Amino acid sequence: MIYLQNLCKTYTLNGKHKVVADDITAIFPSGVSVALLGRNGAGKSSLLRMISGAMLPSSGKVLSTGTISWPVGFAGSFSGELTGEQNCRFVARIYGVDTEELLYFVQDFAELGDHFKLPIRTYSSGMRSRLAFGLSMAVPFDTYLVDEVSAVGDAAFRTKSNRVFNERMSNAGAIVVAHSMGMLRETCHAGAVLEQGKLTFYPDLEDAIAAHMVNMQQAQTG
Structure with a gap:
């Protein structure tokens, strides 16, 4: 509540x-x-x-x-000098979740390949969005905040994003x-x-x- x-x-x-x-x-x-x-x-x-x-x-x-989550898909807090993996490790420590489980989920979900271990400043906007959305889904919350989020990528990626988001909603609320x-x-x-x-x-x-x-x-x- x-x-x-x-x-x-x-x-x-x-x-x-x-x-x-x-x-x-x-x-x-x-x-x-x-x-x-x-x-x-x-x-x-x-x-x-x-x-x-x-x-x-x-x-x-x-x-x-x-x-309560941060706004789903928000990428504004990423450090551009850190890699995608390092940014995810930082978030895992802040929220007290299993780091390795979070890294496995985000890496698999975001489909960044070797870029996951490169600085975020080298990412395209689409790559940053996929990382941000994956990280938002990797941390369990009771309420998710969603502000005009739309999944990026091809139809298959959008379908996967919607499926994961709906799975989270089965055990949580959202605004x-x-x-x-x-x-x-x-x-x-x-x-x-x-x-x-x-x-x-x-x-x-x-x-x-x-x-x-x-x-x-x-x-x-x-």
Whole structure:
């Protein structure tokens, strides 16, 4: 379970204030995959970053009874001077998982071959993405945070990525941000709509999508 307690976040740019979280109190239940919906710029990615701990709120708390992932597929924390293997060893030590098991999984999943032992600065963007997604799947979490992630590579690799992700979801929950309603319907059961700093949780995904579509229509006509 993830509990947002009076969560507030305000950005200030050029003297103007942008509120992305306005005293949000909400619960994301354990073991439930939740679609996080909202218009562009509503603050969905900022909310995910606060839940992950990568961003501090202006006030309020994020409490959890289980472990929470970093955003799935996020490669921004890799050290370019270290090899793919060395970066994975570092993550394994941080999260206290079996290093050799993690290395075997990531190396097999990412299909990097000899590049696994080369510095990440030599990787293409696709190679970095495959490594990042594989590492995200190698560490077990109670809740996975997914922000517009899409598997890279050919059709076979995408199929493998979807299979592994769905396996993880059978024993965990997720908070998912994506523009594809089809992807959200395949992945999620519940929804939460972020609108003007307020978050509304819907136990039924279709109710969340309907509320989100109303907000989108009002934005177009307003």
